Amino acid sequence: MSTTTGQASTGRVNQKRRTHAAIVKAAADLMLTGGEVTMPEVAKAALVSEATAYRYFPDLASLLAEAMADTLPDPAEAFAGVADSADPVERVAAAAAHLARLVLARAGAVRAMIAATIVRPESATRRPGLRFALIEQALQPWADSADSADSADGETLENLKRDLSIVMGAEALFSLMDLGGLGPEDAVAAIVRTATTLTRAALSQ
Secondary structure: OOHHHHHHHHHHHHHHHHHHHHHHHHHHHHHOOOOOOOHHHHHHHHOOOHHHHHHHOOOHHHHHHHHHHOOOOOHHHHHHHHOOOOOHHHHHHHHHHHHHHHHHHOHHHHHHHHHHHHHOHHHHHHOOOHHHHHHHHHHHHHHHOOOOOOOOOHHHHHHHHHHHHHHOOHHHHHHHHHOOOOOHHHHHHHHHHHHHHHHHHHHHO
16 A cells, blocks of 8 residues: 555544544534434534434434433442431432433433433433432441441332432433423422432431
């Protein structure tokens, strides 16, 4: 292969990388506005055609999955205010509020991801599933307290994790807002209240 041909090939590869990065960045930027995110809007922001965007990503869900992964904070940030606390109720409250506000900040993109999952359940693995990591971290001190009188038995702990995964999610938040008519902050408060009520009930067992 000649030097000229090799340079041309390298140039095409670099251009593809730049285009890919531009599309992902455009999606991430639009995502953080909290508004609706569509492939035409992403393509426009990335200065490429919609057809080009679809050549890099087969659907909006796959693009959002990659863009969302680049914008999510470390789950440990949820517990910054309760870092010294082993109280499951306090930690669950912090995790629930943190997750709900993350969803609100990316509402349009999260709605699109949920819609894609409903239409094509096999695409559910593209969703981040951040709630599960947060729930695990929130309850870890309780799970580790095997020698404590307040320690959790395995069944109680697993049931609580499943219960919390229902209420600490985007679906619950959007239901409260869209169907319940609550404003964003009232919806967050309702989720925190429900999550902590479940946790207190589990502790009482």
